[in-house]
Amino acid sequence: MRESVLSPAGLWRDKAAALLSLTKPRVVQLITFCALIGFLLAVPGWPDAVTFVATGVGITLAAAGAAAINCLVERTVDARMRRTERRPLASGRLAPVEALVFAVLLAVTGLGILWIRVNALTMWLTLATFVGYAIVYTLWLKPATPQNIVIGGASGAMPPLLGWVAATGQISGDALLLFAIIFVWTPPHFWALALYRRDDYARAGLPMLPVTHGERFTTLAVLLYTLLLSAVTLLPVATGMAGGLYLLAALALNGRFLQIAFGMHRRYAHATARRAFVFSIWYLSGLFAALLVDHYLPWPMS
Numbered sequence: 368m369r370e371s372v373l374s375p376a377g378l379w380r381d382k383a384a385a386l387l388s389l390t391k392p393r394v395v396q397l398i399t400f401c402a403l404i405g406f407l408l409a410v411p412g413w414p415d416a417v418t419f420v421a422t423g424v425g426i427t428l429a430a431a432g433a434a435a436i437n438c439l440v441e442r443t444v445d446a447r448m449r450r451t452e453r454r455p456l457a458s459g460r461l462a463p464v465e466a467l468v469f470a471v472l473l474a475v476t477g478l479g480i481l482w483i484r485v486n487a488l489t490m491w492l493t494l495a496t497f498v499g500y501a502i503v504y505t506l507w508l509k510p511a512t513p514q515n516i517v518i519g520g521a522s523g524a525m526p527p528l529l530g531w532v533a534a535t536g537q538i539s540g541d542a543l544l545l546f547a548i549i550f551v552w553t554p555p556h557f558w559a560l561a562l563y564r565r566d567d568y569a570r571a572g573l574p575m576l577p578v579t580h581g582e583r584f585t586t587l588a589v590l591l592y593t594l595l596l597s598a599v600t601l602l603p604v605a606t607g608m609a610g611g612l613y614l615l616a617a618l619a620l621n622g623r624f625l626q627i628a629f630g631m632h633r634r635y636a637h638a639t640a641r642r643a644f645v646f647s648i649w650y651l652s653g654l655f656a657a658l659l660v661d662h663y664l665p666w667p668m669s
């Protein structure tokens with residue numbers, strides 16, 4: 368047995384690491400990134416620093432709490448899948464009550480910060496997002512229908528809209544456009560992973576598209592959503608929210624995503640699906656980074 372497991376300091380370190388991994392930190396990182404870019408796009412020039420930081424902290428904590436509730440609800444399902452069997456609740460490293468207290472603390476603190484330091488509308492929309500992911504998607508949609516992530520994706524698509532509302536106090540057409548981009552990005556993002564993890568999902572009894580409709584149907588769905596995504600990501604240029612620099616980035620990212628999606632549909636291989644999943648994350652990060660750079664460094668054609 369490792370010495371750190373026996374010493375109190377080692378025990379605390381293990382517990383802290385388990386609690387952190389419960390919050391799906393890498394997913395939450397990208398959620399926060401998109402939310403803060405939504406905030407910055409909504410204001411001309413530099414934002415109010417206190418509201419900006421409070422928005423980032425509040426949304427991060429609420430999203431982390433939602434992820435922890437998801438792990439709590441799914442602990443027995445997670446134990447049946449290779450990808451998730453080592454998660455702290457699935458493997459018994461954390462007790463359910465510890466996770467519940469931690470998740471509630473995170474969510475209440477996050478929502479409290481948004482309520483006190485940002486604005487009420489952002490808090491209510493974040494609460495709706497929390498319920499949408501942690502309860503509606505996790506408890507109800509995910510085990511019920513292969514369209515689970517299409518409908519549940521509405522929660523994952525909220526972060527830039529939350530950031531926008533945090534900055535301005537209201538929902539606008541441009542904010543809805545940012546929502547739409549992540550909404551149509553989610554199916555290719557998730558179904559790519561579900562394709563190469565199909566056996567996991569089948570073993571867990573979850574009705575993911577590759578399990579219910581097979582490989583060929585899913586790769587076609589990924590391709591069609593990627594085409595739709597390519598069209599939707601051009602709309603910020605059409606509305607004037609973004610300019611030439613963003614357009615170049617969007618064209619390059621869409622070109623590569625479509626190339627991978629076409630290739631995967633023509634000839635399926637787990638390696639291509641894995642490539643599509645990994646690229647989806649670079650895609651969203653790159654697209655939002657381009658929106659930000661374009662906002663602050665507009666080209667003449669912007």
Ligand code: HEM
Binds near residue numbers: 520651
């Ligand atoms: C309902 C919508 C979504 C579903 C069903 C979904 C599903 C997944 C799944 C199953 C994974 C694999 C996690 C793992 O292997 O531990 C994953 C990874 C990831 N997702 Fe999503 N996702 C959704 C929305 C989002 C959103 C909105 C973002 C960010 C804006 C995001 C960012 C990421 C990132 C960064 C990873 C990689 C995590 C890592 O490398 O550890 N996802 N997603």
Ligand SMILES: CC(C)=CCC/C(C)=C/CC/C(C)=C/COP(=O)(O)OP(=O)(O)O
Binds near residue numbers: 431509
């Ligand atoms: C601001 C706020 C409250 C945001 C909450 C929305 C949120 C955390 C969305 C993340 C989506 C996500 C990690 C899906 C993972 O799918 P899954 O849960 O099916 O994946 P799994 O099989 O890995 O558990």
